[in-house]
Structures are given as structure tokens and as C-alpha cells.
Amino acid sequence: MLAVVFFTVILTVAVNAAPEDPLLIAPKQYFEQQRNVGILIMWSKTSAVEYNDIDHFVVKVRGFYLDPNTGTETSSIVVDVNAGSKLSYSMTGSFLNRYYEDNGYEKFRICIGAVMKNGKAWWSEERYIYIAYHNTPVDKPISFHIYNGFTSESKDQIYYACQNWNNALNLGREVVNTYPYSMGTNKIHENIVTKKSNPEGGMMTTYIRYSYKSSSLYKMAESDIIVNSNYSWVNSPTPGKYYFYNSIIHEIGHVIGLTDKYDSWASEWTMYGRAAAGESKKNTLHSQDIKNAQYLCN
Secondary structure, eight states: OOOOOOOOOEEEOOTTSOTTSOEEEOSSOOSEEOTTOOEEEEOOOOOHHHHHTEEEEEEEEEEEEEOTTTOOEEEEEEEEEEEETOSEEEEOHHHHHHHHHHHOOOEEEEEEEEEETTSOEEEOOOEEEEEOSSBOOSSSOEEEEEOSSOOHHHHHHHHHHHHHHHHHHOOSSOSEEETTTSSSOOSSSOEEEEEEOOTTSOSEEEEEEEEOOGGGTTEEEEEEEEEETTSOEESSOOTTSEEHHHHHHHHHHHHHTOOOBOSGGGTTSTTBSOOOTTOOGGGSOOHHHHHHHHHHHO
16 A cells, blocks of 8 residues: 655745745655655745735646657646645645646646735745656566667666666665666566667657556556667767767666656756767766655655
């Protein structure tokens, strides 16, 4: 049975603050949300004088869909509620999953507003939540079988990318590895990394299949990574060519459950969804990607 994990924001509204610069304190925030897990949004009372000037609180949640073909982002309000004097609002995991599956919304923006008695609204800063591709297995590592098409150095880089994630997560267990380096393999399904021509695809593509069984809802059953042989791959950063390690460590992040990020403020993240020729910045795992993955794997 899945445990409920809460996402918490604490809002402090100051009536003398500039509306474009409200004060928001979020000591515990996760950008990545597990599948089928609810979110409890919480905000704090202000001081007695300020609180007496507030008529009610408003919760707005907007869902975003990115068209993979055009890169165009569309969105719509999925929650717009008057919370009255309440200081929390709960969204169930099934509610979020419905928007994820029916509309393709992987990203949600959360804002809290304090509507004053004079009708003026003071809004919190925007907070974003991404819905993970799947819930990561915790009973055994995800072990990859590497098919033909790779040099021995590239095979080693797949292994080191897995171990880089394991070391950064520091969970006391392996989450991803490669056969035969692993202490065990996925005995039910075979996870593969292979190279082949994919004229209409991206540089690399990760395919996830996951179980709907009640005992393992949204738990990954199998994962395959396809490396597009139409790209010029190299094993060290080279101008005009694509650094293999820089991309494979990003794809393994998808296997763990992390989603692509296309926001400008995530351009330095390992899970930023675009990569340029000669790029090597993704091979150093970003601290927020590590935090997100630790949350998904616990």
C-alpha cells in the first residue's frame, strides 16, 4: 500500500509587501512527485493584525502540456478554489494522475492568494511540481543488458553513469546497474540499452513499461534506452559532436523516474530536456536532480 507523502508550502502574507514580490517560505519542497501520491498544500497564518485584513485564501493550480513535436507549451487551470479561512488544500494522487493521463500534464504550477477585504489579492511565488514517469522499484536494482553497437569505452560509460547516480543517491543500495557488474538482475523483464537508426527520434529515447497491479501501482516493469545511431557520438567532449556520457546519464535519470525539464531556470540541470553538440554539463549531477531522485526512490 502506498504511503501518503505531502508537499508543503508555507505562505506568509504581508499587507505592506509589493504585490510582485510576496514573501513565501518553503523549507521542504520537492519538484518531482511520485505517481498516485497526494499533495497537501499548506500555508501559514500571518500576524493577527494582517490576518484580520484577509477575507479569504485562494488556491490556483495550473497544469502544463508540452507538445513534443512543436515544443509548444499549453496549459489550463485545473484547480481554482476559494479556501475560505482554511490553511490547507489537498489534491489526491488519482486527481493528478487523471490530468497526467488524459491531458499529458507532467507539470503543475501552484499559487496561493490572500484576498484582502478590499478585494486586492496578494499571491505567493509560483511553485512547480512534476509528476514522475513511474514509481521506482525498491526491491531490486534496475539492471541493464547492453546490446551490440557500442565500443567498450561506451559500455563502461553506461556502467559509470549508473554508479554515478547510485553514489549520489547514497541510499545504501543500488538503484541502477549493468549486467554483469550487478549483484543481481531483473529476472522478470530484460532492460536493454541498444543503438539503432531512428530518423524521426531524438538523440536518445527511454521507453518505460510499468505495472498497474494493485500491489505495485505505477511501478516500473521494464525500461529500454534506444541510442540514435544517426547522431555523431563520441566518448569525450568534442565540438560539433555529441558526448555519449552527457546524454546517457540523463536517460538513466528517466529510468529512475525523473521527467524532462524545459524551464529556463532548469537549463543547468542534468534533467534539462535539451542538449547541444559538444555539451558536457549534464555529466555532473545537479543537486536538485539528486534531491528529486532521492525522494522518488524512498
